Amino acid sequence: MAPVPNTEFDYREDVDPISGAPVIISVPKTVQAALDGIPYAAINNIAELFQPDRLREAWRLLRRNDPFDYQLEIADAIIYSCINSLGWLFVVMISRQAGKNEISAFIEHYLLLYGYVCGIPVSGVKFAPVHKPQVQASKDRLEGANTPDGNGLAGCTLTKNLWKAADGYKYHVGPPRDSNKWAFLSINPSANIASQTAFTLLEGDEAQDIDTNKWEKDAQPMATFRNATTVFYGVTWTKNCHIEKAKSQAYDMETRLEAELGYRPKLVFKVDAPAVIRSGNAFYKKAFESQLARLGPDHIAIQTQYLLNAVDTIGKYFTKEHVARMYANDYRMRLGPDPKSVYIFSVDVAGQEEGITEIEDVEVGCHKRDGIALHIGELQLDGTVVPVCMYQWVGIPHSKQREQILAIIKHWRCIGGAADATGIGEALAYYLVEKLPNLEIEPYKFKAAGDENKSKLGYLAYNYVTADKIKIPPKPQNDPQQAELWEELKWQIENLVRVAKKQQSINFHVPQNTAPRKIGHEAHDDLVMALFLLIRAAFIIKNPNMRKAKAIDRNDVM
Structure with missing residues (x-):
């Protein structure tokens, strides 16, 4: 036979x-x-x-x-x-x-x-x-x-x-x-x-x-x-x-x-x-x-779906190796754009505190509620994302803050970005879409379908990290505010926790009982959420090389 x-x-x-x-x-x-x-x-x-x-x-x-x-x-x-x-x-x-x-x-x-x-x-x-x-x-x-x-x-x-x-x-x-x-x-x-x-x-x-x-x-x-x-x-x-x-x-x-x-x-x-x-x-x-x-062999999908190894319901989102690879580079942070580079942005939005506090009134990470976090990232030709500047505001009404965010995006000549459009952030996200019609901006709703969108964002960020497509520059030495935001982002990355849910979906957050990095420090995840949204922005902008050729169009927006 x-x-x-x-x-x-x-x-x-x-x-x-x-x-x-x-x-x-x-x-x-x-x-x-x-x-x-x-x-x-x-x-x-x-x-x-x-x-x-x-x-x-x-x-x-x-x-x-x-x-x-x-x-x-x-x-x-x-x-x-x-x-x-x-x-x-x-x-x-x-x-x-x-x-x-x-x-x-x-x-x-x-x-x-x-x-x-x-x-x-x-x-x-x-x-x-x-x-x-x-x-x-x-x-x-x-x-x-x-x-x-x-x-x-x-x-x-x-x-x-x-x-x-x-x-x-x-x-x-x-x-x-x-x-x-x-x-x-x-x-x-x-x-x-x-x-x-x-x-x-x-x-x-x-x-x-x-x-x-x-x-x-x-x-x-x-x-x-x-x-x-x-x-x-x-x-x-x-x-x-x-x-x-x-x-x-x-x-x-x-x-x-x-x-x-x-x-x-x-x-x-x-x-x-x-x-x-x-x-x-x-x-x-x-x-x-x-x-x-x-x-990579440690990816949660590789371990569970292909190697059939069960994972803990709760565990650290990134391994020590992941964190080390993110920070292993010689890029540098900046306060303004390099004419030869392409930039994208992300915005993570939190609610407003009842007692209004200015960012100057409280140290980074010591406020009770998450602030508005804005990341500017350099998007390289191979899709690698390099966060080069961070901003954070706490307690300022969104109606006042949006004009400043708009000005910063224009200053960096960004070609697109992703903005948290969940709940109170929706108005800010669509304001940016309206004011910047020539930019590719995605209003990202975390709760659009249960936690599905958050899970998708988490997997996307995980994929970028394991593929060495996210590189965070070393701590800046001559800018105390950027240095403090850098410290806070690193702390959030190192303490981010993954929660495994049904249908291979994942959630993530920084637990409130995490050991603080300094006296008076509160647990937040706003900067790492903005980082994940920056990765999403890079993902939706497929060809940064072609985007660079549209400098005149970007000038029109300014």
């Missing part, structure tokens, strides 16, 4: 739409090569398809590609538990874009066809935290397409004329009935889960983001009636996320089963990026090594 080539993929870098975390997207090139080698002739009758030693042929027939060995091993173990009603708990942790959904879709397809051919009641329910894209992606993967190179229920010769969709979330092989269906539902904490029963298999996708209480209350009981198998798919996140809890439970079950059966069944599968590469996926190797080189 001729070997069937693996499906080839192109891999490209992208970002997660919810959290902003860097991810890899896989795009199939073609499955025609696999189609040419599918061994239809090797199966004499349909019953042979369900023999354990024919699992690879079954995969080739249903999915129209050849599985990697780790995919087949996982599918074999889960199907064994399902067909024998063993009720085992599996945890499948797989590096991003390494074929997790292919495994799940094959198992679902296989079991539905098995139930139809053998006349055995089969049903399953698959949950994911978010309907779009997670639930929808699972449905699409099972359904497939009735095309020359399609697979799934619609593309497989055996099921293309048998399958039916119903109610927008269920699939059947054969006449629609409760005992021969697969249902796909969202399990976000506010979802009203429809009453379903999983005779055979209960699945939880992206299980690191599942709410444990919601699962135990509404989902797990669906597996009770016929002792269905449970499987959780995903990567890891924090040490107390749902998939980590399930992993501990699965290891405990392995121990119990070993005493009962005399051997230890494998219920926890951990396939990290190096394991995927060892399987022979040369395309994945190139994509992962590119991510690793760009982000």
Whole structure:
């Protein structure tokens, strides 16, 4: 029997739409090569398809590609538990874009066809935290397409004329009935889960983001009636996320089963990026090594999504190495523009204090409330950002302060920037947009969609730091005010804390109980927030070289 080539993929870098975390997207090139080698002739009758030693042929027939060995091993173990009603708990942790959904879709397809051919009641329910894209992606993967190179229920010769969709979330092989269906539902904490029963298999996708209480209350009981198998798919996140809890439970079950059966069944599968590469996926190797080189091994996305190492829920945002790399340079701060350089700006806005204080009345960092922070940064041709001047005002009404901010931006001949447009900052941000129509200015709303925008900003800043694209000059020696702001920014960077939240999103702040850097000092994060917004400004201005050519246009704005 001729070997069937693996499906080839192109891999490209992208970002997660919810959290902003860097991810890899896989795009199939073609499955025609696999189609040419599918061994239809090797199966004499349909019953042979369900023999354990024919699992690879079954995969080739249903999915129209050849599985990697780790995919087949996982599918074999889960199907064994399902067909024998063993009720085992599996945890499948797989590096991003390494074929997790292919495994799940094959198992679902296989079991539905098995139930139809053998006349055995089969049903399953698959949950994911978010309907779009997670639930929808699972449905699409099972359904497939009735095309020359399609697979799934619609593309497989055996099921293309048998399958039916119903109610927008269920699939059947054969006449629609409760005992021969697969249902796909969202399990976000506010979802009203429809009453379903999983005779055979209960699945939880992206299980690191599942709410444990919601699962135990509404989902797990669906597996009770016929002792269905449970499987959780995903990567890891924090040490107390749902998939980590399930992993501990699965290891405990392995121990119990070993005493009962005399051997230890494998219920926890951990396939990290190096394991995927060892399987022979040369395309994945190139994509992962590119991510690793760009982000570095300590990046939170590399550690959790590709190396499958859980992180602490709360931890320092930047390592000592990150901080050292930011400050390892020989640039210098300035009080005015260099005609040969390109400048951008950022503004972080805080509320106004009840008792108005002028910046001269209080030392930097000793005011109770965050001030307005304005950063000016040099934007270099390779995208590197160098903060060259900082400003801060405390307690001054925004209506008075905005004219001074406008004058400073003009003084530096900035080509664009980012301004905090959350809450009270919205008026100032849109004032700058109105007064500087020829500049590329983004009003950035941190609370536009929960904390999603803040998470995206945090990941962006993290990416710039790990790529050595943010360089803070040494402390200025001849300007006491800039020197004090420099000290405050460094303290905020060193004490910034990351908080890991659901769906790989992150929050960040400087805790109020952080040890002060001097007597009377208060914990703030206004300068580091302005730094992150400066990075955002650099990100939205893609080609600073072309911007330099528009000096006349910038003069018109002045």
